[in-house]
Amino acid sequence: MIVLEKRPQPSKAWSYATPLVAVLATMVFGGILFTILGKNPIEAIGTIFWEPLFGEFAFYYRPQLLVKGAPLVLIAIGLSLGFRAGIWNIGAEGQYIMGAIFGAGAGLAFYPIDAFYVFPIMVLAGAFGGWLWASIPAFLKVRFGTNEILVSLMLVYVAEQMLASVSLGLLKNPEGFGFPGSRNLQSYDAAHNAELISGSGMHWGVVTALIAVIFAYVLLNRHMLGFHIRLTGEAPRAAKFAGVNPARLILFCLGLSGALAGLAGMFEVSGPSGVVSIDFNVGYGFTAIIVAFLGRLHPVGILLAGGLMALTYIGGEIAQSQLGLPAAAIQVFQGMLLFFLLAFDLLTNYRIRAARSEVA
Amino acid sequence: MDLGEINPVLLVASLMVAATPLLLAAIGELVVEKAGVLNLGVEGMMIVGAISGFATSVETGSPWLGFLAAAVGGAVLSLLFVLLTQVALANQVASGLALTLFGLGFSALLGQGYVGVKPPSMGEIHIPVISDIPVIGPILFQHDPILYVGIALTAAVWAVLKYTRAGLVLRAVGENHDAAHALGYKVIKIRIMAIMFGGACAGLGGAYISLIRVPQWTEGMTAGVGWIALALVVFASWKPWRALLGAYLFGGITVLQLNLQAAGVAIPVEYLAMSPYIITILVLVILSADKSSAPASLGRIFHASH
Secondary structure, eight states: OEEEEEOSSOOHHHHHHHHHHHHHHHHHHHHHHHHHTTSOHHHHHHHHHTHHHHSTTHHHHHHHHHHHHHHHHHHHHHHHHHHHTTOOOOOHHHHHHHHHHHHHHHHHHHTTOOOTTHHHHHHHHHHHHHHHHHHHHHHHHHHHOOOHHHHHHHHHHHHHHHHHHHHHTTTOOTTSTTOSSOOOGGGSGGGOOOOSSTTSOOOHHHHHHHHHHHHHHHHHHHOHHHHHHHHHHHOHHHHHHTTOOHHHHHHHHHHHHHHHHHHHHHHHHHTTSOSOOTTOOOSHHHHHHHHHHHTTTOHHHHHHHHHHHHHHHHHHHHHHHHHOOOHHHHHHHHHHHHHHHHHHTHHHHEEEEEOOOOOO | OOGGGOOHHHHHHHHHHHHHHHHHHHHHHHHHHHTTOOOTTHHHHHHHHHHHHHHHHHHHSOHHHHHHHHHHHHHHHHHHHHIIIIISOOOHHHHHHHHHHHHHHHHHHHTGGGTTOOOOOOOOOOOTTGGGSTTHHHHHSSSOHHHHHHHHHHHHHHHHHHHSHHHHHHHHHHHOHHHHHHTTOOHHHHHHHHHHHHHHHHHHHHHHIIIIISOSOOTTTTTTHHHHHHHHHHHTTTOHHHHHHHHHHHHHHHHHHHHHHHHTOSSOHHHHHHHHHHHHHHHHHHHTTOOTTSOTTTTOOOOOOO
16 A cells, blocks of 8 residues: 655755656657557657758758747736736737737837837837736736636636737738738838847847846745745745735736736737738747746746746647648647656655555 | 527527536546545546547447447556556646646647548437427437436435445545544545546546537637636535536526627627636636535645554
């Protein structure tokens, strides 16, 4: 008989090891999945994890890592602060969309003025859009005690409809021959979030993501507010006695995560994507949840996890075109990762022991 | 725009059809939450149920086998949640999200060959005389059998929770798992059964969408119904009959907005399409003031240390 014994302190070693174990387990079970799909598992896993970094066309894929990783890291950093305090924003996808709509809207409002202030205004507008969208569940939770999980998620569907509405109406390209979608911001210099170093994939979103990592690290380790966030998550009662204001914490965590998701959306729409269109969002807001957990809600961990998840995105696309692996298989692969992570986390908090037969 | 084209009898009849997936999923989740477990994976279990039901009925030609497969599919997926939250003692919110993310991907993978395929029809019940009564007949007595299963399930869950010993034990586990454990009830075992029941119900609800309501398969076709079902449980204050009422209310909104779209009302389609989600939020706001009826152990991890 095996019993679980709660550790007095979560194991440090296991808290570092579980993400690695989870990745390995995902590779094994992902390999089994790919075998069932009739693909060579070693080749498929190799294509996903090796090809983008060291393969023949790595020079093309490596910059893509930054492009795909930046929004994931940016969103996940914001989510992790809330998750630590038990505030569950799972509507980042909606905030990402609203950030893109507000950011692109602000930029297109200035079209075709070519001035230095256009891009900064777009950045502010994008952050504002995301903040606004996340503040709805925050306000409702503070004022009425409404569940923020359900409200933030419902707002994703609302945001998707908004996106459809503006791509067909308000932001539609007047010179687009009637096709849905906005003007391409890539061809509007003042609004274009171009690569800072050509061919590197490095754009303002990547810079912002790195700043967010540092900011979150300092906040959590060196600032009273960060301490309050951690305290609320780990010992809610102690937090109450320490004078933590829960309403302020909710407004801050949700608002900040919304603003970061909004920024991610804005940098995406003004850079790699370029166009506000119906299918603009691709699920970064949901994948970022996996990134946040995989990174153990720690800023540096999230940076690494974001890179890994970006790798599965790009590697998945390569496997799709080279091996004919279905896109959904990669989605399952990413979902599995979160599963194994949560499962192996048991070892961080509990010790597994063989039970001795004892007298009851 | 022509509102006169909306036939009130058809509207009410289709309202019941639109409400059934919500009702099935919500009744399942209600039982799960009554046992003190918060499973946010409803959307994932629904979509897996939708495709397992769809694939099975296309392959076998039998919608009944399809619904059976959907229930099994939902329950099997819920076992993953069991593994995470009851065995590995993981956080229920995160595990539920994992279940949904995984379910959405997994269903898309399973459903690749089924896009654009038409499933076999289940047909409608037709009772001579009763089904032919004007107005009442088409509203109440001309539906597919699963719709009645949903209503029967609501009644059964209500009766079991209220009048039977099993229901009492389930509620005890949900209210105070430590006390229930001290009395000798198998908390984990009871919760596992509740979670699997919830999974089976969600699976049925999903299959109802893919086999009867729509009926076809598209990726992500549940489109948030699972999440609305979660909201519905709060709306219902964990009472089965109120869940039925709530499901019909939401079904009504969905059908009405579709009818308004078809009638060409001057409101843009996108705004009509977002209305069910906005109304869900409004209802949550109005009802969340009173949390007294929530099971006291909801979402808390149980670990028997002795």
